[in-house]
Amino acid sequence: MERCPCCKARLGGAILCPRCQADLSKVFGAEQSAQYWLAKAIRFWEEDETEQSLKALELSLRFKKTRLAFVFRDFLIHQQCRVILDLLTQKQWLPAKQWFYSLRLLLPHSKLLQQMHAFTDYLLVKNQEHAKSLYSRNQFNQDIIELVDPNCK
Numbered sequence: 839m840e841r842c843p844c845c846k847a848r849l850g851g852a853i854l855c856p857r858c859q860a861d862l863s864k865v866f867g868a869e870q871s872a873q874y875w876l877a878k879a880i881r882f883w884e885e886d887e888t889e890q891s892l893k894a895l896e897l898s899l900r901f902k903k904t905r906l907a908f909v910f911r912d913f914l915i916h917q918q919c920r921v922i923l924d925l926l927t928q929k930q931w932l933p934a935k936q937w938f939y940s941l942r943l944l945l946p947h948s949k950l951l952q953q954m955h956a957f958t959d960y961l962l963v964k965n966q967e968h969a970k971s972l973y974s975r976n977q978f979n980q981d982i983i984e985l986v987d988p989n990c991k
């Protein structure tokens with residue numbers, strides 16, 4: 839922070855504003871906490887701890903909404919969408935859905951995630967209908983056999 843948020847005076851590193859005397863110690867504290875948690879978020883990401891990384895990032899954004907934190911969050915969202923797309927192409931519907939639940943708690947307002955989630959639900963339902971139709975076809979065949987030959991059981 840270079841200028842006082844109250845009167846826009848140059849601070850030059852001072853905690854008390856030289857013009858309006860505003861005590862900015864808490865603002866500086868929040869700024870430092872935001873940097874601390876953002877650094878932690880990036881470190882967790884490097885260690886493949888995505889969930890921890892998202893939690894640390896959320897904390898960082900609560901202290902201060904910096905451009906860097908938003909850029910990192912967008913990057914994480916796109917990366918996680920790719921993970922989910924991979925699960926979907928492998929027809930791993932349920933793991934994809936479970937992954938969404940934990941992501942949506944951490945990134946509730948991501949439009950991209952909301953759209954991906956709806957798409958996953960669509961695939962899940964479609965897949966269940968397909969399984970159901972397979973089941974009823976098998977059941978139908980079974981009924982036909984029993985009708986033709988009641989002693990086949």
Ligand SMILES: [Zn+2]
Pocket residue numbers: 842843844845846847855856857858859860
């Ligand atoms: Zn001031």
